[in-house]
Amino acid sequence: MTRQQFLEELREVLSMLPNKEREEIMADFEEHFENGLEAGKREDEICEALGKPQQIGKELAASYHLERAETTVSPGNIFRAVWAIIGLGFFNLVIVLGPFIAVLGIIFAGWVTGLAFTVSPVLLIFNYIISPDAFLLFEFFFSLILSGVGIFLSIAMYFVTRFIINGFIKYLSYNMRLVKGGFKNA
Amino acid sequence: MNIQFKKGVLELCVLVLLNKKDHYGYELVQKISEKFAISEGSVYPLLRRLTKEGYFTTYLKESIEGPSRKYYHLTPEGKVYLEKLYQEWKDFSIGVNQLIKEGVEND
Numbered sequence: 208m209t210r211q212q213f214l215e216e217l218r219e220v221l222s223m224l225p226n227k228e229r230e231e232i233m234a235d236f237e238e239h240f241e242n243g244l245e246a247g248k249r250e251d252e253i254c255e256a257l258g259k260p261q262q263i264g265k266e267l268a269a270s271y272h273l274e275r276a277e278t279t280v281s282p283g284n285i286f287r288a289v290w291a292i293i294g295l296g297f298f299n300l301v302i303v304l305g306p307f308i309a310v311l312g313i314i315f316a317g318w319v320t321g322l323a324f325t326v327s328p329v330l331l332i333f334n335y336i337i338s339p340d341a342f343l344l345f346e347f348f349f350s351l352i353l354s355g356v357g358i359f360l361s362i363a364m365y366f367v368t369r370f371i372i373n374g375f376i377k378y379l380s381y382n383m384r385l386v387k388g389g390f391k392n393a
Numbered sequence: 394m395n396i397q398f399k400k401g402v403l404e405l406c407v408l409v410l411l412n413k414k415d416h417y418g419y420e421l422v423q424k425i426s427e428k429f430a431i432s433e434g435s436v437y438p439l440l441r442r443l444t445k446e447g448y449f450t451t452y453l454k455e456s457i458e459g460p461s462r463k464y465y466h467l468t469p470e471g472k473v474y475l476e477k478l479y480q481e482w483k484d485f486s487i488g489v490n491q492l493i494k495e496g497v498e499n500d
Contacts, residue, residue: 231441232437232441234463235418235437235440235441235463236434236437238417238418238419238460238462238463239418239419239422239433239437241459241460242417242418242419242420242462243419245458245459246419246423256426256432256433257432257433257434258432258433258434258435259432259434260434262432262434263432263434263435263437263438266435266438267437267438267441270438270441270442274442274445384400384401
């Protein structure tokens, strides 16, 4: 592989990154080639020692998306980080995607339950409109209790969601540190 | 050697080298790959990450031979982090050495 090919492939993998970030990375590798050539190495030797540009690029991209997710917690940023880390290798698919689906499931179930409880009096009113004979005081008060529980559950879910998401981002960054490859025998 | 294991060690190596003096990227890569086999390209993601975490600062310096080089400098936060990793490494290696010694003596 030539220097040109290496840099082009790296640029390709980094195409999703902002310009500034990408150009900084490209400059680092340009510099690496300059120094290597100066030290009397051939282009193909330098490429060989660097490793695959795809893998290096993926790692840099995953690192960037994770950092974004850490600074600005938004669904988009988290999805991009998860996606980028999964792309690093099969092992990551197993240890990242599984917990991610579990986390989404817990958050989704909690919110659906909380919101359904909260609106249960409204559902009862609908029921009353549809069949007025079926109205029972017991059901009415029970639904009010459910609604109260639902409001508390929703408030709790707000904090639980934040807690779980922060925990999950920590888990991602722990994985990045530990798992990502890049070694000769990887 | 195990991949995960080397990953952590690579971080420690970079920190230790920068503790002695400022280095540019290529220099760091060469010094480490002289000691054990790495994919040299993987040092750059590591350098970027630790720089963003505030452990290094960077500056450009002209070289006599050619283009300017990006030097990495260890910050006080980086020194603290180095101390932590070094301590972990010491505890770890003492433990492993003890186990190896016991294992070899029992043979």
